[in-house]
Amino acid sequence: METFQAPALNPLDNSHAQGELEAELKALTIGLFEQVVRSAERDVNVSGSAHLGSFDLISRHVKRDGLAIFHRNDEEAMRYLYRAWKGRNPKRGLAFMRLYLQLLFPNTWQADQLWHRKGATYPSALETETDITGDPGVNYWLTSRIKVSITAPDLSTTDVQRVLRPLRSTLGAKFVLEVDVTSPNTIENTSDGQPLGLWNVVVVERLALFAGPLSGT
Amino acid sequence: MPAVSGWSTPPVSFIVTGASATALPGLVVGYQPNAGETYDIHVRDCYGDVRPDLGSAMAFETIVTVDDAAIQLSFHQLTMAGADPVDIATLRELTAYPSTYDRSAVYLGEFDFAVRRNLTNSILFLSVWNEQIEESVRGPNVNNVNTLFVSVVPAAGVTQAQIEQEIRLIVGAADSSLKVRYIPAVFRAFNITVNAWISVVHDPVLVQAQVKQAILSKYGQGTVAAKRGMTQIQHRAVKTLLEQQIVALQDDGADFQVLVGTDTPGALPENWRYVDANSITVNVQTSTYNLGNWGR
Numbered sequence: 039m040e041t042f043q044a045p046a047l048n049p050l051d052n053s054h055a056q057g058e059l060e061a062e063l064k065a066l067t068i069g070l071f072e073q074v075v076r077s078a079e080r081d082v083n084v085s086g087s088a089h090l091g092s093f094d095l096i097s098r099h100v101k102r103d104g105l106a107i108f109h110r111n112d113e114e115a116m117r118y119l120y121r122a123w124k125g126r127n128p129k130r131g132l133a134f135m136r137l138y139l140q141l142l143f144p145n146t147w148q149a150d151q152l153w154h155r156k157g158a159t160y161p162s163a164l165e166t167e168t169d170i171t172g173d174p175g176v177n178y179w180l181t182s183r184i185k186v187s188i189t190a191p192d193l194s195t196t197d198v199q200r201v202l203r204p205l206r207s208t209l210g211a212k213f214v215l216e217v218d219v220t221s222p223n224t225i226e227n228t229s230d231g232q233p234l235g236l237w238n239v240v241v242v243e244r245l246a247l248f249a250g251p252l253s254g255t
Numbered sequence: 256m257p258a259v260s261g262w263s264t265p266p267v268s269f270i271v272t273g274a275s276a277t278a279l280p281g282l283v284v285g286y287q288p289n290a291g292e293t294y295d296i297h298v299r300d301c302y303g304d305v306r307p308d309l310g311s312a313m314a315f316e317t318i319v320t321v322d323d324a325a326i327q328l329s330f331h332q333l334t335m336a337g338a339d340p341v342d343i344a345t346l347r348e349l350t351a352y353p354s355t356y357d358r359s360a361v362y363l364g365e366f367d368f369a370v371r372r373n374l375t376n377s378i379l380f381l382s383v384w385n386e387q388i389e390e391s392v393r394g395p396n397v398n399n400v401n402t403l404f405v406s407v408v409p410a411a412g413v414t415q416a417q418i419e420q421e422i423r424l425i426v427g428a429a430d431s432s433l434k435v436r437y438i439p440a441v442f443r444a445f446n447i448t449v450n451a452w453i454s455v456v457h458d459p460v461l462v463q464a465q466v467k468q469a470i471l472s473k474y475g476q477g478t479v480a481a482k483r484g485m486t487q488i489q490h491r492a493v494k495t496l497l498e499q500q501i502v503a504l505q506d507d508g509a510d511f512q513v514l515v516g517t518d519t520p521g522a523l524p525e526n527w528r529y530v531d532a533n534s535i536t537v538n539v540q541t542s543t544y545n546l547g548n549w550g551r
Contacts (some may be wrong), residue, residue, distance in 0.1 A: 101274075211366055
């Protein structure tokens with residue numbers, strides 16, 4: 039998605055200047071406008087469709103409109119996501135969360151609603167639908183738990199909490215979210231100094247909602 | 256037209272007195288009561304916070320026939336008091352929602368808002384949470400699946416049973432696929448400490464009382480802030496409040512510090528948190544620094 043390029047003051051620039059004084063006045067007006075007014079004007083101009091505005095504008099709107107976005111230095115994804123949140127958000131189900139994951143962690147995520155074996159103690163026997171052979175409805179019941187697995191090389195273990203909250207904000211009230219983050223933990227091999235990539239460090243965290251202030255009053 | 260239900264079966268909804276069905280066959284609409292019959296009349300709408308005493312005499316708004324005056328009306332039971340128009344602080348709270356909110360409750364905050372908006376004057380405290388939050392404080396339980404948890408303290412004049420019934424209706428209208436479970440609210444004080452250094456012009460005792468009063472009027476019981484669950488008082492909000500309201504803290508020589516207790520371990524979503532007179536500590540000293548400046 040392209041942001042709007044700030045237009046130049048072409049109509050004024052192309053208009054006829056009668057004499058040197060008028061030419062100087064024209065140049066001064068254009069110069070002052072570009073220097074003083076333009077940056078603020080861009081944001082005001084697109085404040086009704088903030089995804090076209092500056093990064094400051096969009097982050098302000100994102101916060102105000104109740105969407106938490108995990109910051110990944112990907113401005114385009116943030117713009118797209120914000121637009122989707124405002125415009126075509128079906129709210130129910132996992133549709134929006136899947137879009138969110140695909141934008142921020144392209145093709146390295148999986149999200150499933152979990153089934154639970156009938157008769158077993160909840161939540162000890164959770165399975166995804168693909169893990170169950172045959173019709174899951176026979177021996178399993180559908181829970182409200184959602185399991186998200188993300189494999190991201192640039193996510194450290196401390197980022198898990200930062201991913202959880204934004205993802206939670208895209209899910210309906212009845213769901214329970216669990217997130218796995220698999221990230222490579224680079225350990226320096228002391229013998230030859232070559233880094234050794236490990237891809238099996240899995241961090242599972244449930245949302246600890248009372249870890250800090252929830253909202254201010 | 257108030258709904259009327261009689262003891263007869265089925266409940267009648269329209270009573271006409273003073274016209275005889277035998278004298279005017281087919282022309283009388285509604286039910287003709289006989290002398291001595293007793294009815295319960297339920298009034299569902301009123302203007303403002305009306306709370307008549309039990310047993311007080313009532314009257315119809317208009318009397319059409321002479322026979323209407325023979326009806327004796329008295330006030331029998333108050334199930335839910337009416338409500339005055341909301342004040343500005345509440346209006347601010349009720350209008351602070353995201354531009355994407357479309358009165359369709361799906362996310363957790365939208366359920367909270369749906370209930371709060373409808374019952375704002377009937378509650379002293381309301382907290383709405385879901386299975387995820389419940390699980391984070393009390394562990395998983397199969398009975399929590401598809402449940403919305405509500406903790407509510409009704410305002411004076413509203414019974415707990417009545418408010419719970421109302422909330423069940425509101426949540427049911429928003430999303431009928433959820434169960435509602437009520438958890439009793441538990442009071443938990445917010446501890447606030449304010450340390451202030453003021454000019455000798457002001458009386459420290461008086462300033463201490465002013466600070467306490469300002470904080471209580473914003474975070475005490477019954478305030479908008481105390482009606483929410485799962486919240487933490489912002490330092491910034493308290494600072495702004497004191498800067499605006501306490502004259503002694505406004506001059507250049509004055510300084511103050513706000514410490515809000517963050518006893519989050521052990522906090523529960525049903526904690527009804529507000530500041531009471533015992534949980535505020537205000538220490539006011541006359542400033543002894545900046546001695547070289549004028550006026551100190």
